[in-house]
Amino acid sequence: MEPVDLTAALGPVLGDRLLGVEAFPRSAGRIRFERSGALDLFRAVRDSLGFRHLSMVGGIDWTDHREVFYVVWSDDRREYLFLSTDVPADDPHVESASGIWPSANWHEREAWELVGIEFDHHPDLRHLLTPDGYEFRPLLRSFKLHEPEELEVKTRHV
């Protein structure tokens, strides 16, 4: 299949919210976009470009800001496309993709609880992997691991 011209296809939709298209090895490319254009971009990518399968949503903590990346797959083109946006660390909000791709639901729950990215309008933003009420965001760089201390656990049968 012909390589798609992502700039030409998405430029009219996003305008200046499209920050750039980079080459990424063995994929259709990597789109960097402004977070305000998230839903428009998702819709365009799914409907116009045919990337109907969302594989992964992940977050990266770059200490000064956080990055949210999406990996989508097109069954027609047989290739991946990467979407990536930056959110400031003090206001880590981005629009939820689970209305466009239902498969984003759990991935966003995971990114929320581990990297601390708030997904707006997410249907069910609960803890998934960590216990309810766990207040830490373990995958932030500021969260350091250490050897377990000698802890005294009080159980009912001691």
Added chain:
Amino acid sequence: MSAPASSAPATRPVVPPGATLESPAPLPMVDQPAVPFIEIETLRSKEFIPAAKEALGSLIVEQGQTKVVRPVFNWAGRNSLFPLHWGLACCAIEFAAAFGARWDAERFGVVPRSSPRQCDVMIVNGTVTWKVAHKLITLYEQMPEPKWVIAMGNCATGGGPFRTAYSVVPGVDKLVPVDVYIAGCPPRPEAMLDGILELEKLIRERKE
């Protein structure tokens, strides 16, 4: 199970302080045979029931418990260890393999049961996270006494490769008392069977 060992067996009646030792003379039961001989005449008298009670009582309580009942129950307990049927992590696969055709843990009378009420030993086969910790304790408490715990693999023993992780309990002995630790990541099925045999040895040598 954890009740303190009772004091010395009451072979001799306790003499109250201040009483003289002449009357009544304490029964010298220590040197007598365990089963006192019952006279035929006694059988016809009113003393039959107390005498028989005494004879049988001494037989069952003293001789029976130490020589018959305890060894039999000990033998039964150690030869029929039902583990809890659950899988935590990687070791659960080797746990399942131990019940496969090649190792066949059922040879030793080890049959996994799904309900904790019917289990004797909880084999903690994998990484214990803080999220599952209170469920593990509940399961342990649901098991009836006597019960044992085997920590299978490095994760259950001390956290293993995930020791530093934020969500992992560094050793299940922080939660429940562990009787046998099995090393390995994961331990081979042989090692698991060896752990069970080790537990059998532990039970055999147990003082009650």
Added chain:
Amino acid sequence: MSEMWINMGPQHPMTHGLWNLRVLIDGEMIVDVDPEMGYLHRGIEKISEDRHYNEVITLMDRCCYVAGFAWEHLYIIASEEALHLEPPERAQYLRVLCDEFQRIASHLMWYAAFVQDLGLMSPFLYGMRDRDLVLDLFQSYTGARMTYEYMRVGGVRSDLPPGFTDHARKVLDWLTDRFVEYDQLCLGSDIFRKRCDDLGTLKATDCVTHGVTGPMLRSAGQKRDLRKDRPYAVYDQLEFDVALADSADVTGRYLVRMEEMRQSVRLLRQVLDWLDRHPGPVLADRLPRWLGAPYAPVGKEGYLLKRNYPKGVGFSAVEEPHGEAQAYVVNEGGEHPYRVKFRSPVFANISAARQYLVGYHVADIPPIMGSVDVCVGEVDR
């Protein structure tokens, strides 16, 4: 009887792992489900940030404990991409060998667990018995049955022992015969067909919408296999077919997995022939020393200052036995990966549980979830 929630898990014979399926039932019918994960969340992604690149492989084996090789391979491809390394060709073939044997072992484990969910007792033992034969092969060249730590960034740890290929062929012959028996035991049984046909149906469009991949997607007739679509290692040089079924139900998933095992046998025969003919190195000779590869040559050529090391991002996607796994490795020029993110196929497959469970009986939960092939280690990571 009114509706009530029951908890299937974390300790329940159905789960085959540590997770909780909350089910809202009305009598014997399922009204709603809510999978509750995280009981095995061990923070692998976080621990990886504190480890050397090769030390992460240890975690990969334990991440998915029934498909350790596939996850090693997944991580290795991504980190090699991030570190700009290229493994030798023989190592690539050895990785395919590992992958495909692992696929057979994993599917046999699935078979054993799945038939047990249906109440079929003997095939559980047969599956475990034959899986042990494959694990014996692994043990002969890695020393371990499940946690191998065999692949290295830049190749694999060691070559095969002498006589391995002949023995492996014998195992493949044995397995090929056993697959026929398995089919007789399952497909030949009317009860099996009655229970599994039209059960847990998930159409291809729903699969795509909910991110479901692997045998579940292929059983719905969608021809999608990363080994064909986005070939990694040397899959583009090998001949095999993508296993497909069109019923989109439990029987379809059974058929797909059985056919995949047969295709794996076919692949393995080609790989074994190639390995017999082409001896060579199995580890790249120019490796940065700080990579910690114990068998890497240490010299002027193999040494690379870490501050000069180029940054990079590696992405890999691998057709794991359960489906499509992805890894995203960010190299910021240090000894440790800056961020490792994994996509587990089972994670997505379970997240769609409401789609294929609601409307069936409680008794159908074990076979349906069995056909999903849950491996909690990789879901919770």
Added chain:
Amino acid sequence: MSTITLYSVSYDLASVLLGALGSILPGGARAAITSADVVTGLSVLIFGVILLAASMLNTILLIWWERKLLGRFMDRRGAMHVGYAGLLQNFADGFKLFRKDTVRPREADPLGFLTGPTAYMVTSMVIFGILPISTGWNSGALPLSLLLALAIFSFAPLFIFVSAWSSNNKYSLMGGMRSAAQMIAYEVPLLLAVVAVVIVSGSFSLTTIVTEQQNYWYWGPLVLALIVFVAAMLAEMERIPFDLPEAEAELVEGWNTEYGGMLFAFFMLADYLRALVGSILVVLLFLGGWTMPSWVPSAATSFPLAGIVWFMIKTYLVFGVFVWIRASLPRVRTDQLLRVGWNRMIPLSLLAVFLAAALVIVKCLPVFGCLPSVGG
């Protein structure tokens, strides 16, 4: 044939015991204690104890037989290390369960929780007082022993449901519901299959049914009834493929999820007692009981207690078939099970009754006596 009967053995034992006791008592008491009534009463008691011990022993042996057989079907060995070839394994299990705590959940109903398993166990054991094992080895030829045995046999769902409901566990409750539905559904074809046997033999007495099979065993003419009976019996015994109430995959342990210790041992024992009863009923009704075909050399049938030996061999073989089925079939679903029960089994069993009646009317039954395979 030997003239020893179970009753004569217990009578002799009772006389000897009472005689010994009487020898040490004064004259009046001796006369009172050795009177015929007392001896009879004691002999009945001894009779019961022997029956109890024999049935328990057989049940435990049956569990061993199943475990070893199942092991062989699965390419493994089963229990090996306790006693010779694991023969003592089940004794170890029993003693262990005897000593274990019995936990009663706080929310459980105390009365039902305790009485359910006990009654289940007792009713399962009572049936052994009725079943004839060999000539003379029964409690007397009751005219309606078959009916009585099946009546007691069908008490079980009640007690299972009581114990399941009172243990206050959702899985238990679902298991109990399934159990009740299943047993009630399969009670009808079971009884109809028995009706076919009754039509052919003309009697409700198990002893008479067996003696009627001297010439030909009933599995030949009544093969349809046999199939229905075995299938319904599998459902009544709750064994795979009909073990839905205990379906381990979805209901943790079914209706005995909350039971541990001795009460759980009661359940296990009663399950296998019922399995033994089922196998014995198949042997009694269709496989000629303790009779053997005439082509079997007389040396094999005339030694003392030959009837019991052959009877037990047949029983264990029948149970082996049940184990074989268990090792090779998956479990069915509740709705499928009930549909099969009401829609297929009942018409089939009615057909079996009709065929039996037709056979009796056209008087072609003796034809089967010519076939060497069915006896003679």
